[in-house]
């Protein structure tokens with residue numbers, strides 16, 4: 751499934767959930783798929799979408815959906831252990847795995863090698879781990895996660911779209927402020 755298709759499936763199912771998206775192409779694609787104040791677009795820090803999502807999930811009740819990348823999960827793998835041990839029941843961590851550092855030119859990541867990120871998540875303590883290899887599977891597992899309140903890890907196998915995405919025309923401070931306002935108006 752293309753990343754744009756995966757994001758379309760997820761954004762079509764999302765209601766008032768807070769969404770934190772990985773830097774680079776995933777954030778740009780989310781912006782172009784469905785921009786909303788409840789989206790926090792990570793613009794610079796690779797690996798930190800999961801950590802920011804954890805902080806958000808722990809500090810308020812609304813559900814948080816983190817849209818991360820395999821490269822970022824590999825870069826900040828310790829975050830999986832922290833999240834699993836703190837177990838916020840309002841966090842769904844979706845790893846959009848293209849087996850590559852897509853944003854910087856598709857250099858192969860070790861998620862395409864010997865490292866299985868679902869095994870890693872399980873070993874870190876995630877009990878509810880699901881896989882989705884196509885849009886109908888993703889729709890089913892994401893719906894299932896929304897219906898229950900439990901820390902969840904979804905591994906979605908994707909391929910990046912080839913089309914060049916234009917930059918998000920929002921100032922980082924504006925992204926932060928409107929996101930914060932949408933949580934606590």
Ligand SMILES: Cc1ncc(C[n+]2csc(CCOP(=O)(O)OP(=O)(O)O)c2C)c(N)n1
Nearest residue numbers: 774794796819820821822850851852853854
């Ligand atoms: C700490 C840090 N290292 C490197 C980069 C450069 N960089 C930006 S996006 C990216 C690739 C991210 O890969 P992944 O998380 O798998 O997401 P994808 O782009 O494949 O969707 C890299 C290496 C960065 N922004 N920050």
